Amino acid sequence: MSDTNVRRFQRDQDTESETQEEESDELVCPECGGKLATDTEHGETVCSECGLVIEEDNIDRGPEWRAFDAAEKDEKSRVGAPTTNMMHDKGLSTNIGWQDKDAYGNSLSSKQRQKMQRLRTWNERFRTRDSKERNLKQALGEIDRMASALGLPENVRETASVIYRRALDENLLPGRSIEGVATASLYAAARQAGTPRSLDEITSVSRVDKDEIARTYRYVVRELNLEIQPADPESYVPRFASDLDLSDEAERRARQLLKSAKEKGIHSGKSPVGLAAAAVYAASLLTNEKVTQSEVSEVANISEVTIRNRYHELLEADDGIAA
């Protein structure tokens, strides 16, 4: 047992808390009146001003590897490996050494070596799986938060979770923030479900900025081969219409306008949101339900100028069809 490789770990957390306790006692150096500091590593109490050693051979506050009674056994603060926040599990999970040696340093038989190899494999698998679970948990929480802030229905959250899970499985996360990918997933899911939210709306509830969301979104879509067709202007109509308290008739007219615009190919290259907003505005005129341009621009987050430009085109196109 003498040559067993036992390492003593310095426990950072313990020494910190001990030091604080000592300082709070306000001990003062008898020589110069300076503050006393406890150096746990050397077991000394020294004056931080003049360096006078007040006390030597303190009790070792370092890790204690043996427990002599039940009380000490419960004193968890003095046992265990040091922890780190750099790893998701604080480095507390099991590690199987890579040397094929037993505790005495003897080599293992080939049968034992194979067994250890298998154990290492499985241990690693469970460990990374566990880390993914944590990752997922956090991401799903974020997705949920953002989805409810945007009033997105359950099925969109489901889709977003599925997309995120896939991204995780395909190892798309490294180099990207969880938050970013979660947001991108939600954005994609909303579009897929036919209840799109504009990038601006998404940005307003996310902790990530617009550029990163857009970048991550493109990346995720490409890597996962998600097929997402350009947002259909019509899918914005119901939301705008209800935000403005418009009648079903107006909503129908707006759809109608967009349809004829599509047939005429007016809509290519223009922002879908702008088209939808213009259609809603035009429809409100056609049905004599007063809504101002600024109100529409408000709910659609589009400029009035754009609405004006679009709705002229829409009316022209519709006249062409009707006539």
Next chain:
DNA sequence: ATGGTTTTTACTGCGTC
């Protein structure tokens, strides 16, 4: 990086209440 397209910003004039 660049150039072309679309959207936004800011401003002005006109008519109505």
Next chain:
DNA sequence: GACGCGGTAAAAACCAT
């Protein structure tokens, strides 16, 4: 006079190359 609306020019944003 405030408001809604239309138009314009220049700036900004966006997108493909």
